[in-house]
Amino acid sequence: MKIRRVLATAVAAAVTAPVVMLSAGSAFADAQPPSQTQKKKPTVEELEKAAAAAKKAYEDALAAQESAQKAVAAATSESSPLHVKAKAADKEAGAATAARAAADKAVSDAQFALDKLPADATTADRAAAEKTLADAKKDAETAAGVERTAVEKSKAAAKEAKDAEVAAFKALNTASEAVRTTRAAKEAADEALAEAKKEAENPTCDYDAKLTTVATGLPSKIVAGTATDFSLRVANDTGRTLDKVWPFTYLHATDKSGYKVTDDLLRLQWSTAASGGWKDVDALHRAGVINKLGNGRHVDLKLRLKIDAKAPAGPGIAFVAGDYRNIDGSCGGSPDLAEYDFEILAAGTKPGQADPAKPGKGKANTPDNKPQGTTATTPLNPTTGTLAATGSSSATPKLALAGGAAVVAGAGALLAVRRRRTDG
Incomplete structure (x- = not known):
């Protein structure tokens, strides 16, 4: 729900840029990524x-x-x-x-x-x-x-x-x-x-933004034709047990020009001890559903990013967030989309030492590295959190269209902005 609104605003930013067909790059020179500008739901x-x-x-x-x-x-x-x-x-x-x-x-x-x-x-x-x-x-x-x-x-x-x-x-x-x-x-x-x-x-509910989502272990440089594993920690700081939580990870990449979108060459999978192996994230970019996540507890999901060998060198962004809905109708999720920048290197490149990708901005509610509860490496019991392979919610973001259209219509605006900041 909240994430869908955030990406809908990105759609607006993309399509309202002047001369959207021929000058998308300059039109977005001063644009800010959705998670840095969106502080509340659009009216x-x-x-x-x-x-x-x-x-x-x-x-x-x-x-x-x-x-x-x-x-x-x-x-x-x-x-x-x-x-x-x-x-x-x-x-x-x-x-x-x-x-x-x-x-x-x-x-x-x-x-x-x-x-x-x-x-x-x-x-x-x-x-x-x-x-x-x-x-x-x-x-x-x-x-x-x-x-x-x-x-x-x-x-x-x-x-x-x-x-x-x-x-x-x-x-x-x-x-x-x-x-x-x-x-x-x-x-x-x-x-x-x-x-x-x-x-x-x-x-339907008064959205409560007290869910923390943090990615760890995502390299800042990834060679096309390889796979890399990292994790997504979903932590419950809401003060109550959450009935269903949908972890969300959306990947976007372009070539070095920023105009050719290469999302279709990126494949993201998730796995837990209870999932029966690696599974693709669904069409809404969700990594399964967490059932009964207790207050003060967290779940660590294993994620695997595979980049096709045909992927050109260029910048990428991983967005992570989460939504939840309870049986009583209350709902909420992450306050913002957390962003992690990484670079795709051409197939056959030797990346050398690559530091972990850093989040786009710090959050006071980011959990520390000390374990606070069970992780997805072992089966989770119903009182602390159970990760299932299926689930649905009206609060889950519809990104297959809204997010993709926003990014493509903006001609890789988010990545172009970051590249200009780095080059400048």
């Missing part, structure tokens, strides 16, 4: 503004796509100025080639005539034939130079026309991708608004 009024902004961004993307389609038609038309210019240059080159061939033939004819002079030819006749050959060679040399210039001009004109076509198609591809991502962002913003209105009419 219905704020979500209405976000939905309106998302709608406008989608409409602008459609208009840009239409303009790009017209530009492609113009660039590929035989009557376009560049194509007309290329045809004229090609015709000129053809004429120059024909002229050079005729000049070469004149040289051959003159040489033949000189060679066929009889032995008793007069000095005047021989001198005339030699002059004819010399003149023919000079003309042939000139024709060859004209041909070279015309051919180069023709090639340049053809390249100019082809480059214009390629640029037009690239712009259309960018515009079409923007339509897709802004449509997804619009749908996510509309859904968040609808759910907020529904909650406003029928409030």
